[in-house]
Amino acid sequence: AGTVLVIEGGVLVLLLGVVLATLGPLAVRQLTWPIIYVLSLVSVQTFFLKGVGVFSLLLWTAALVLYLTLHFYCVSWNIEALAGGPRRLYVAGLALAAMLGAILLPSVVEAEQLLFRFLNPLDFGWAALTTPMVWVVARLRLRSRRP
Numbered sequence: 001a002g003t004v005l006v007i008e009g010g011v012l013v014l015l016l017g018v019v020l021a022t023l024g025p026l027a028v029r030q031l032t033w034p035i036i037y038v039l040s041l042v043s044v045q046t047f048f049l050k051g052v053g054v055f056s057l058l059l060w061t062a063a064l065v066l067y068l069t070l071h072f073y074c075v076s077w078n079i080e081a082l083a084g085g086p087r088r089l090y091v092a093g094l095a096l097a098a099m100l101g102a103i104l105l106p107s108v109v110e111a112e113q114l115l116f117r118f119l120n121p122l123d124f125g126w127a128a129l130t131t132p133m134v135w136v137v138a139r140l141r142l143r144s145r146r147p
Contacts, residue, residue: 011062
């Protein structure tokens with residue numbers, strides 16, 4: 001899990017570096033989605049990719065697959081601990097839900113609204129709730145192991 005996080009972070013820093021190198025820091029501040037600019041550099045002409053486009057497309061695809069893999073693994077591990085059952089089934093269900101969600105979003109505008117109005121606050125609340133709880137549980141377990 002740690003290796004995946006390092007690779008994901010490296011990919012995002014590398015793609016941000018591409019945007020900064022091509023547009024400059026002043027223009028990047030004006031962009032809502034810098035990665036969209038990088039992906040717009042991808043040009044498909046007779047099924048050949050060229051330049052920075054091939055690099056960014058492959059890198060972003062790998063980063064997205066790693067991100068989803070890591071999070072589906074963690075969620076399925078937690079569900080398995082709570083409810084039991086086969087973890088593969090949970091991962092398949094999560095992957096199907098992600099695919100359906102991606103297919104059912106009709107436009108980039110609606111995806112952005114969903115992300116900023118619902119998912120970001122939900123994710124922040126979840127992180128704010130679970131981070132202190134993980135620390136408390138770790139301390140309690142550490143105390144219970146000491147003689």
